[in-house]
Amino acid sequence: MVSLDYLGENVSTTADAQRARDAYLEVFERIAKEKLHANVSCKLTQMGLDLSPEFCEGLVLSVVERAESYDNFLRVDMEGSIYTQRTVDLVKRIRARIPAVGTVIQAYLYRSEADIRDLLAYGCRIRLCKGAYKELADVAFEKKAEVDGNYVRLMQMLLPSGVYHGIATHDPLMIAKTIRWAAAQQISKDAFEFQMLYGIRTDLQRRLVQDGYRVRVYIPYGSDWFPYFMRRLAERPANLGFLLKNYFRS
Numbered sequence: 001m002v003s004l005d006y007l008g009e010n011v012s013t014t015a016d017a018q019r020a021r022d023a024y025l026e027v028f029e030r031i032a033k034e035k036l037h038a039n040v041s042c043k044l045t046q047m048g049l050d051l052s053p054e055f056c057e058g059l060v061l062s063v064v065e066r067a068e069s070y071d072n073f074l075r076v077d078m079e080g081s082i083y084t085q086r087t088v089d090l091v092k093r094i095r096a097r098i099p100a101v102g103t104v105i106q107a108y109l110y111r112s113e114a115d116i117r118d119l120l121a122y123g124c125r126i127r128l129c130k131g132a133y134k135e136l137a138d139v140a141f142e143k144k145a146e147v148d149g150n151y152v153r154l155m156q157m158l159l160p161s162g163v164y165h166g167i168a169t170h171d172p173l174m175i176a177k178t179i180r181w182a183a184a185q186q187i188s189k190d191a192f193e194f195q196m197l198y199g200i201r202t203d204l205q206r207r208l209v210q211d212g213y214r215v216r217v218y219i220p221y222g223s224d225w226f227p228y229f230m231r232r233l234a235e236r237p238a239n240l241g242f243l244l245k246n247y248f249r250s
């Protein structure tokens with residue numbers, strides 16, 4: 001399965017936000033027409049959150065309505081912590097009207113446990129990830145061990161909730177702990193899904209599918225690739241060497 005993300009964030013004009021909305025309306029149609037096992041991920045700052053929260057909500061609502069009409073689903077990605085509260089609030093408001101929307105929680109934020117409780121009260125589907133933005137120590141854990149510890153705690157809140165969630169990570173330890181804990185709690189393999197980014201740990205993606213787990217691959221597309229690319233480099237500086245080697249080879 002995949003989740004399609006039309007690249008773009010922090011747009012500076014309403015016309016750009018409307019173009020993103022149009023791209024998402026179209027992609028839901030194409031998914032249905034091509035009968036793909038795909039849903040969609042978007043970012044609120046791509047839909048104009050920086051310009052006007054009301055305008056942004058109107059655009060997202062129209063995309064969620066389109067998702068619902070095709071029995072599909074829109075995932076609102078989580079961006080930097082200055083957007084967290086606004087994202088949670090917007091998703092809750094839309095979720096109260098239409099179930100075809102969910103969001104993302106980042107294990108590096110101290111606030112995430114409270115946000116999960118809040119969102120679960122709305123039956124909201126959550127993707128759990130570690131978090132990809134540069135955050136200050138007053139809002140986020142800094143040490144990997146702390147982020148990982150919180151990731152496991154939050155995973156243990158999500159899986160028994162009876163809602164279908166996404167466990168998004170390439171970290172073999174997080175995956176092993178999820179598998180072990182779900183088995184011990186008798187949570188079935190199809191009650192949740194693993195999610196990974198396109199092109200990262202494809203070996204692990206295949207192995208999980210072979211072992212009977214559901215796996216969704218996040219596929220960004222479009223031309224506004226720079227911020228996404230920089231976050232992937234920051235996560236794994238070795239990718240810079242990989243890039244340079246291949247750049248000079250070609």
Ligand SMILES: Cc1cc2nc3c(=O)[nH]c(=O)nc-3n(C[C@H](O)[C@H](O)[C@H](O)COP(=O)(O)OP(=O)(O)OC[C@H]3O[C@@H](n4cnc5c(N)ncnc54)[C@H](O)[C@@H]3O)c2cc1C
Nearest residue numbers: 077078104129130131132168169170171195196197218236
């Ligand atoms: C499906 C999906 C959706 C996401 N959505 C969001 C979101 O909405 N908001 C947000 O803040 N973050 C999001 N992220 C990013 C996430 O927060 C992490 O930054 C990213 O997944 C790296 O963390 P990790 O869990 O893989 O663990 P890490 O501890 O960072 O990495 C574990 C191992 O994974 C591999 N790996 C990790 N990253 C890379 C990379 N870039 N290139 C090559 N190998 C790598 C390496 O082998 C590494 O040792 C998403 C991630 C996924 C998989």
